[in-house]
Amino acid sequence: DSGVTQTPKHLITATGQRVTLRCSPRSGDLSVYWYQQSLDQGLQFLIQYYNGEERAKGNILERFSAQQFPDLHSELNLSSLELGDSALYFCASSGIHNTGELFFGEGSRLTVL
Amino acid sequence: GNSVTQMEGPVTLSEEAFLTINCTYTATGYPSLFWYVQYPGEGLQLLLKATKADDKGSNKGFEATYRKETTSFHLEKGSVQVSDSAVYFCACTEGNDMRFGAGTRLTVKP
Numbered sequence: 001d002s003g004v005t006q007t008p009k010h011l012i013t014a015t016g017q018r019v020t021l022r023c024s025p026r027s028g029d030l031s032v033y034w035y036q037q038s039l040d041q042g043l044q045f046l047i048q049y050y051n052g053e054e055r056a057k058g059n060i061l062e063r064f065s066a067q068q069f070p071d072l073h074s075e076l077n078l079s080s081l082e083l084g085d086s087a088l089y090f091c092a093s094s095g096i097h098n099t100g101e102l103f104f105g106e107g108s109r110l111t112v113l
Numbered sequence: 114g115n116s117v118t119q120m121e122g123p124v125t126l127s128e129e130a131f132l133t134i135n136c137t138y139t140a141t142g143y144p145s146l147f148w149y150v151q152y153p154g155e156g157l158q159l160l161l162k163a164t165k166a167d168d169k170g171s172n173k174g175f176e177a178t179y180r181k182e183t184t185s186f187h188l189e190k191g192s193v194q195v196s197d198s199a200v201y202f203c204a205c206t207e208g209n210d211m212r213f214g215a216g217t218r219l220t221v222k223p
Contacts (some may be wrong), residue, residue: 002156033211042215043202056210086161090156100145100164100206104156 005010038087059102115140119214136203144207
């Protein structure tokens with residue numbers, strides 16, 4: 001158990017819809033990262049937050065947005081969903097002392113029909 | 114920014130065979146390098162890491178050496194087991210974000 005919690009584990013929805021994925025980092029970790037894992041594109045970095053502020057941005061679509069709340073949990077919002085958004089979305093957290101190690105949740109599997 | 118290129122899979126080996134998964138990185142400075150492993154149905158977890166040139170990371174019989182001259186961090190294991198079947202990701206961090214390779218699926222057959 002990494003200590004990172006993601007909900008929901010599975011989500012099935014239709015094209016054009018909007019969903020929210022939630023992540024609770026390990027206790028005490030200030031950084032939260034979001035990654036998308038799809039079969040054909042591997043693990044893609046989306047965005048990182050540190051103590052509520054956006055720290056780094058990767059290949060995140062404009063239809064996607066994220067935020068980190070004062071209690072340090074984070075949400076990834078995906079809107080106007082397309083079939084190609086079907087993927088496993090991982091959240092990871094890291095501690096104050098930047099050893100570079102990330103702790104991953106078990107992921108949220110999104111299926112867009 | 115930094116990037117990672119790793120050997121494409123899938124890789125299928127017999128138990129006790131020697132494993133090498135190649136990984137090369139691109140970075141502007143002095144990144145830290147990692148191998149993560151993802152077992153079926155689970156999130157990624159750190160396997161080993163190296164933070165400076167010539168460092169060797171090792172764990173569970175796996176090893177990788179940080180080679181600055183060849184910008185490589187190849188993963189090796191002398192004798193794989195069925196339980197090593199998983200997807201292996203090479204990763205590189207420099208600053209605030211960590212970039213992963215595409216992953217290499219390893220299947221070990223008895």
